[in-house]
Amino acid sequence: MTPPAVKTRFAPSPTGLLHLGNLRTALFNVLLARAAGGRFCLRIEDSDAARSETRYLDALLEDLRWLGLDWDEGPGDGQPESAWRQAERGGVYAPLFERLEEAGAAYPCFCSAEALAEARARQRAAGQPPRYPGTCAAIPRAEARRRLAAGEAATLRFRVPAARRITFDDGVRGPQAFASADLGDFVIRRTDGTAAFLFGNAVDDALGGITHVLRGEDHLANTPRQLLLLQALGFAAPVYAHLPMIVGDDGAPLSKRHGAGAVAELRAAGYRPEALLNYLARLGYQPASDELLDLDGLARGFRLAALGRAPARFDGAQLDHWQERAMAVLPVAALTAWLPADLVPSEAREALVATVRPNLRFPQELADWARRLYDPAPLTLAADAAATLVAAGPGFFDAVSEVIAASPGAGWDSLRRALAEATGCRGRALFLPLRLALTGVPHGPGLGELLDLMPDDIRRARLERARELAANGTSLDASDPQQPH
Template structure:
């Protein structure tokens, strides 16, 4: 786990390029060890002061569960240290915008209970929090870079760039920009601009030396600057690239810790370069391991549900999803898994964030969701289940009068609570209590070791008892029906099984006598009656 830097190249000492100050200032070969984690004191990478962290999704569609996990860690860190959690929308790619994304992102976060302290819909001192509304800020930063010759304009066409890359590839060279415009005279660019040729701005890469940055999860990571191209920071449409925009914003918004996915590690040195060029302090990076699907490739729609709201719509509880996601890439270091938000906030440390990718195991999520459902107080569960019933349209729900009788539902829920894994299953589990009529399969009514005659007799007796038993409650019912089984000389299971199928048309249901009282005497009698007639009719 803890690793210090693994690569150290000496920085040349003489160079007068303007970009020189972008190279590591010191001969940065001294490893900075990542936390001495034995005791939680000294070197820990975990922040002790209030952090300012942010979630910076692009409005290109649904909020991915991976992003959701990043959001959780952000939120936890902010809550734990008394800092702030910001939401910032990174919409610098105008072509990929998907209408409604921002609302969906907000809804996802709210569903999980991750309120942001600053962001869209919640103004703060560093707004606006949508990048397309901050264009002047990026343009000003770009101008500063241009004025100090740390960046330059480039009018190379996409066609030329593509050709260049293809040629380099064909020659087995690493693809990259050839710095053609780095030293072009200003007049040429002016001329291009007048002709309406699209112009971008590129940052000058130092071209030599190392760039090192600190990652809270992996220790120091060093890159060889000579591999870094003069990359684009301002696009020809006047929008900044992600690289420029997020660096400027993170600085303007006083971000202390940048939590993001693993896939950003290779471009991190670019970000460090921009920080240096602009004279900003570099934040602490926290690169989180990827979330994978069952096939061990990056989790995506292909793997089934991948967006936050889909999990809500599948009937998962926010607390369970929060708990589950928090554990994907982090562990408290003890053998405990079920933890409240408060407990996670209390125990979370960056030191214990994993560095290897995790497979999203939906079976375990399902189990955990069941644990949370079982822990819920009756009224809270009822509140959560009611909307699912109200919106259910499959039979029998399409015929049940609205609003649905909450008192009745509340009385039935104890019967399904420990059988429920997801809220979405509630309508199906409760359906037997709302069906006006059931159509039990003739053969299913007849239990193992029984025949038509014996079953008919048993149900006829049961029918009589159902009429007479007072009160129609689980305990008295159980007493008389057990006695009936004995009197009939059959096993309780045989009797109960027949009755179960007769009154529910299912072989699986909550305990029989609870089911019966939940159904009510009238319905039980009617259904028993119908089952007997079914048995008597020709096979």
């Protein structure tokens, strides 16, 4: 089988909940692979045992599946875990560490964390950028072996070649150049024997046949190091492309450590996967159309050269815009699943959904509407709503009840005229107290549609209670106007 021309990957660490920054990276990798008829892989970078947790891995997989970002290779594809999980790949890395050491391209480093911190502090104080001072670079091999045999802890450091210019053409940012003198020898194996990020990440890309590494700009400084490493190992380098970071309101990049913009939270709040994907796809990329698109639609024409370089601020209003669009096309059957099981008679469920859906921002708001229109328990009214009923007066509700009782099956147009005549009110003076009496909230679908939907006994009870309230002239407990009780 010939390898695909494009093979991308998303390689998160299971150290926190997936956030919108991670997700945009995952999405763009999916789009790049799809646009080219290539493959998308999911790899889990859990070699840092202290920070990685199974619950985060589970949450990550659940989030990606919910979003429909399916992977061609990775967890659940029938391959052994060592194909996609770094913690299981020690056996793959060991001979490569050895190869580098044998070639003199890596050496054991015995510096303690304290000694390294002191060196960094000294460099900073002298106005120099902190980098490894090379303390262990010249330790003779025999001596290093002796110290290791005596049980001394050591990392393995990559020896950065002197006086080299490292250049590459970033798929998003264009030509990049770095001086090796600025890099400093870096750790590729931790003291516990596990692969450090720079090593495991680059090696897995190479061995996995990844052609394009599309990742956040936070990795840009890693790229020259990884290029040197791949070269020392004799592996081909992928195309590297770095996306601008997504920043939060405070201007800081979203990150797992800060827990902002977690996908799981947005899902729990009722956001639709299509809304998230359509919102994120438009951060730094202009899809073929302004419509709500599925993954194939978003992928049409996707290419690295079309990606923007400006950082993107998370914009809740834009996300809500796409949520609205996603809700508008959600099939009625998908929405009825959100109705409480026993409140709304089965023959009324579809009509209820069809009536209130233009007013829904989130599917779970359906439960509120079901209670407003079908729950016999009295509504709880906000103070200003109760005041509106009191101001309308008991006579208003007597007249309304009489007209409604006398006109069964009347269309809204004639009912409206009859109500206006009987109450002497029109426009807002008529509709607001009536709406508040029936639903408890000042907004929602057309009154005629609501009246059609509501069972007679509930409608009657709501008007009766509004009358009582207006007659007593007292306000009920002020409470959340969204919650009917």
